[in-house]
Amino acid sequence: MSGIRLENVFKAYGDATVVRDLSLTIPQGEFFTLLGPSGSGKTTTLSIIAGFTMADRGRVFINGRDATRAEPRERGLGMVFQNYAIFPHLNVFENVAFPLTVKKVPKLEIAKRVADALEMVKLTGFERRYARQLSGGQQQRVALARAIVAHPPIVLMDEPLGALDKNLRYHMQMEIKEISTRLGMTVVYVTHDQEEALTMSDRIAIMNGGVIAQMGPPREVYERPQSAFVAKFLGEANLIRVERQSGCLVGPGSLPVRAGEDNGSLQKGQLFLRPEKVTLCDPGTGEAGCTLRGKVHQVAFLGNVIRFEVELEDGTIILSDVANAAGIKNFPVGAAVDVTWLPEHARLLED
Amino acid sequence: MPLGPLAKWLLLAPAVALLLVLFLTPVGWFISASLMELGSWQDIWDEVAAVMGTGVIVRSIINTNGISLAVTLLTLVIGYPVAYAMTRARGLTFTLILVCVVLPYFTSTIVRTYAWMVILGRNGIINQLLLGMGLVDEPLQLMYNRLGVLIGMTYVLLPYMVLTLFATMKSVDGRLLQAAAGMGARPMTIFTRVFFPLTFHGVMAGSLIVYILAMGFFITPALMGGPGDLMMAMLIEREVELSHNWPVAAIMTIILLVITLSLYAVYTRFSDSSEERLA
Numbered sequence: 001m002s003g004i005r006l007e008n009v010f011k012a013y014g015d016a017t018v019v020r021d022l023s024l025t026i027p028q029g030e031f032f033t034l035l036g037p038s039g040s041g042k043t044t045t046l047s048i049i050a051g052f053t054m055a056d057r058g059r060v061f062i063n064g065r066d067a068t069r070a071e072p073r074e075r076g077l078g079m080v081f082q083n084y085a086i087f088p089h090l091n092v093f094e095n096v097a098f099p100l101t102v103k104k105v106p107k108l109e110i111a112k113r114v115a116d117a118l119e120m121v122k123l124t125g126f127e128r129r130y131a132r133q134l135s136g137g138q139q140q141r142v143a144l145a146r147a148i149v150a151h152p153p154i155v156l157m158d159e160p161l162g163a164l165d166k167n168l169r170y171h172m173q174m175e176i177k178e179i180s181t182r183l184g185m186t187v188v189y190v191t192h193d194q195e196e197a198l199t200m201s202d203r204i205a206i207m208n209g210g211v212i213a214q215m216g217p218p219r220e221v222y223e224r225p226q227s228a229f230v231a232k233f234l235g236e237a238n239l240i241r242v243e244r245q246s247g248c249l250v251g252p253g254s255l256p257v258r259a260g261e262d263n264g265s266l267q268k269g270q271l272f273l274r275p276e277k278v279t280l281c282d283p284g285t286g287e288a289g290c291t292l293r294g295k296v297h298q299v300a301f302l303g304n305v306i307r308f309e310v311e312l313e314d315g316t317i318i319l320s321d322v323a324n325a326a327g328i329k330n331f332p333v334g335a336a337v338d339v340t341w342l343p344e345h346a347r348l349l350e351d
Numbered sequence: 352m353p354l355g356p357l358a359k360w361l362l363l364a365p366a367v368a369l370l371l372v373l374f375l376t377p378v379g380w381f382i383s384a385s386l387m388e389l390g391s392w393q394d395i396w397d398e399v400a401a402v403m404g405t406g407v408i409v410r411s412i413i414n415t416n417g418i419s420l421a422v423t424l425l426t427l428v429i430g431y432p433v434a435y436a437m438t439r440a441r442g443l444t445f446t447l448i449l450v451c452v453v454l455p456y457f458t459s460t461i462v463r464t465y466a467w468m469v470i471l472g473r474n475g476i477i478n479q480l481l482l483g484m485g486l487v488d489e490p491l492q493l494m495y496n497r498l499g500v501l502i503g504m505t506y507v508l509l510p511y512m513v514l515t516l517f518a519t520m521k522s523v524d525g526r527l528l529q530a531a532a533g534m535g536a537r538p539m540t541i542f543t544r545v546f547f548p549l550t551f552h553g554v555m556a557g558s559l560i561v562y563i564l565a566m567g568f569f570i571t572p573a574l575m576g577g578p579g580d581l582m583m584a585m586l587i588e589r590e591v592e593l594s595h596n597w598p599v600a601a602i603m604t605i606i607l608l609v610i611t612l613s614l615y616a617v618y619t620r621f622s623d624s625s626e627e628r629l630a
Contacts, residue, residue, distance in 0.1 A: 052529055073535045085530035089548045099534040102544070146534070 002028035002063045002153060003186055004049060009058035011044055018044045020210035021058070026188060026203075028153065031180055033189045035197040036207035037233070043158060045207070046190045050156055051075050063153065078147035078155035078185075082162060084139045086131040092118070092142055093127035099150040117145040120179055137168045144176065154186040161196065173200050194234045198222060206230050223274070228349050231272045238275060238318050240292070242348070243268035249348065251292055252314040258289045259348040270349045275319035277345040280308055280331055286338030290346065294318065295336045310339050378604070385601035395598075402602045408586065412606065415583045418500060418572070419565035423558045425505040426512035430557070433509075434516035452513045460507055464574050467503050468494060471575075499575035504568055511564065512557040519553025520546075552622055559618045563611050583607050 004026040011019040019041045026032045034042035047053035049060060051072035059068045067075055078099075087095050094101075096117055100110045118124050121141035131139055140160060147155050160176070161169045177200050180187045191197055197204050198218040205215040206229075214221050214230045225231035228239055242249045242257055244267050251257040257271055283293065297311040301324075308320045308331060318339050322328055331337050354362070389395050402408055437448050455463055470476045471493040478490040493499060523546065531541045569584040576582075583603060590600035 050533055052533070072529075072532045073537065076535070077533065079530070079533045081526060081530055083524075083526060085524075085526050087527060087531075087545060089545075089551075098531070098536075098544075102531075102534060102536040102540050150535070 003030070004154065004188065005061040006045075006049070007059045007061070009045070009048055009055045009060065011041075011048065011053065011055050017210050019048070019055070022210070022212060023058075024205060024212065024215065026186060028186050029184050031177065031187045031189065031200060031202045033191060033197040033201040033204045034207055035191055035194060035204050035233075036213075037192060040207040041210040042190045042192075042207045046156055046158055046188060049188060050077060050079060076152055076154075078150065078152035080140075080143045080147045080155070080157040080160040082159045084131075084143040084160075086139055086142055086146075088131050090130075091127065092123065092129050092134070095131075095142055096145045096149050098146060103150070113149055114145075117149040120148070121145045121175070136164055137172065140164060140172060144179070148179065148183060148185070151183070152185070154188070155180070157187060157189045159191055160189075161191075161193075169196070170199075176200065198234070206233060208233075223345075224347060225272060225349065228270055228272070228351070231349060236275045236319055236321075238273040238278065239270040239349070240273070240312075240316055240318070241268075242271045252312045252316050253293055255292055256289055257292070257346070258343040259346040260344040262348050266348055266350060269351055272347045272349050273318075273341055273345060275307065275321040276305075276323075278318060278320040278339055278341050279322065280310065280320055280329075280337045281340055283336045283338055286340035290343050291338050291340045292318065293336070293338060296331045296333050299331070299333060308337075310337060312339075381597075382601045382604060385597035389598050398598055399602050402599055402606075407581070408603065411581045411583050411586045414579075414581060415566055415607075416610070418497070418504065418568075418580070418582060419562045421501055422504045422508060422565045423562045425501060426509050426561050427554065427558060429505065430509055430512035430516055431554075434513050434520055437513070437517050438520045452510050455506070456510050460570050461574075463507060464503055464571050467499075467506065467575065471499060471502065494575050496577040497580055499577075500572045500580045503571040503575040504565055507568075507571060508561045508564055511560050515557035515560060516550065516553050519550045519556070523549045555618060555621060559614060563614060566607060566611055 004024075006022055006024050009019055009022045010017075022041075022045060034045055036042045044053060048055050049062070051067070051070060051074075055068065059066060061067065062070075062075055062077070087098070090098070093114055096114045097110050100113060105113075114127075115124070118127065121144050123138065123141050123145060126134070126138065126142075131142070134142065140163075143160065147157075157176070161172050164172060173196060176187075179185075189197075189200065201218055203215065203217055204221050205212045206221060207213065208229055214226050221230060222234050225234065225237075228237075231237040231239065240251055240257075242251045244250070244264070247264065249257050249259060249262065249271070251271060259271055280296075286292075292312055294310040294312040296308055297317065298309040300307040300309070302321075304324055305321045306324050306328070308322065310318045310320060312318060320339065386395050389398055433448065433452065437445060437452075440448055468475070472478070473490045473492075475493070477493060478487075481487045481491065482489075493502070527545055527549070528541055531545045532538075536544065567584050568582060569588065572580050572582045573585055583606070587600045587603050587607075590596045590603065
């Protein structure tokens with residue numbers, strides 16, 4: 001069996017538990033992202049996989065072998081570090097060649113593989129430069145080339161794009177994704193940027209407080225969060241307080257609301273709705289069961305999207321993102337509106 | 352906060368003034384007054400040629416550089432592991448090493464040299480120990496020879512090397528070492544390929560400091576050396592105190608100064624280019 005498996009991994013520093021009995025399986029070839037706020041344990045988890053941190057309990061399997069106590073160098077992983085960790089005393093060629101030279105690969109072979117890796121990250125011609133002569137994006141590419149030059153089946157990446165500006169980030173996201181697919185690599189990617197996680201991953205594990213709050217493909221975790229934390233962490237979310245009265249959910253203004261997959265077990269909770277699933281219409285025209293009343297509090301023009309903030313009777317603010325397409329209806333600030341959605345887009349979450 | 356050129360000069364002024372009054376003026380006065388005794392430029396030049404041709408002086412120049420080089424290498428070999436241990440040590444261990452390294456600093460060279468004489472002398476601790484254990488039949492000559500000079504000077508100069516190396520090692524980014532381990536490097540490879548190259552400018556700086564300080568050593572070789580260990584500073588002192596031959600002393604001072612400054616010049620050129628690379 002290839003890929004990575006963690007079994008009940010536990011790590012604490014003194015009284016602070018960083019990773020709490022974490023288990024997960026990452027099959028060969030998957031782009032797997034650990035996403036979470038700082039302090040959620042995602043970097044520690046990566047460090048345990050890499051072997052820089054030893055777990056207090058639990059086991060780590062890499063490509064089917066028990067690697068719990070193995071030295072980092074015995075694990076055969078490629079790695080891209082947050083600060084790139086480019087050796088300042090070596091030039092680009094020597095940096096990229098490093099994983100091969102320490103394994104005593106023949107010189108000719110090294111030259112060929114470094115050239116291939118540099119071509120893949122579009123840095124051919126930069127062999128003799130030093131890190132200080134490179135831009136942030138170029139340094140990132142050197143780090144990437146160095147991580148893949150030895151053709152490791154698994155590559156770990158610790159917030160590799162954190163230091164880049166937005167445009168370059170998007171560009172590099174595409175490149176990393178493209179290269180990892182082409183080489184069939186298993187990638188474990190750590191980030192706190194939800195957009196990055198959604199764009200790149202086959203599967204995302206959202207971590208909070210040392211445990212996985214939810215794990216699944218990007219679309220699933222985005223559209224069907226199982227907790228308010230996940231809902232809010234993965235982009236904008238409307239969370240509307242609701243409670244069950246004689247079997248029916250009731251929202252602000254005593255209006256009935258329905259949620260998809262509601263099995264009736266929760267007596268109260270929060271109704272989750274993504275802003276782009278919420279539409280506005282004239283008062284009284286919304287369909288009963290998925291409509292709330294309020295008035296427009298603010299309108300923000302975001303270019304491709306117009307964001308309406310609607311204040312409900314009880315003061316709850318609901319966001320509605322409307323695509324700035326031809327013929328959309330404009331609602332001025334202060335106008336009374338119905339806020340409406342499709343029942344399957346609403347989910348009931350525990351408080 | 353960036354400083355204007357004027358502010359920078361103002362901050363430098365006290366140090367410059369101090370150097371001017373306490374170092375440049377007396378040395379300048381000593382050299383010029385001494386050489387003036389000789390008369391014309393031609394006479395001075397002839398005297399320089401004569402000094403450079405004197406066997407005892409040439410030998411002392413060679414001795415001085417030989418001893419300085421040996422002491423530099425010894426402090427480096429001993430100091431590098433100590434400095435490395437300091438970067439790894441925490442809490443009490445660190446304090447202990449630091450105290451051991453720095454405490455001798457606070458004691459005068461002459462006291463430390465006499466202490467070594469107690470240890471290394473014919474009836475010193477080491478010889479009594481070796482005789483007592485029956486390892487030797489008669490006391491070893493540990494002093495009044497080159498060995499004594501090297502032991503004494505290495506000891507006195509070791510803190511300079513250790514502290515310089517420690518400062519450099521402390522600034523090495525630990526994540527680079529971790530990265531190297533993650534890329535499959537063994538501890539020895541990490542040291543030779545990453546750690547040592549990254550501390551190399553510290554090795555050069557420490558060596559230069561020790562070498563330059565060793566060049567001017569006087570007390571230790573005078574007390575612990577033999578007749579063959581005449582160093583330039585000792586010869587200068589002898590010319591001034593015994594022979595009252597100030598011109599020769601001045602010329603030797605200039606030679607010493609020229610060697611030191613050339614070493615420094617080579618070092619700055621070297622460190623400029625390497626620092627630029629690391630920046």
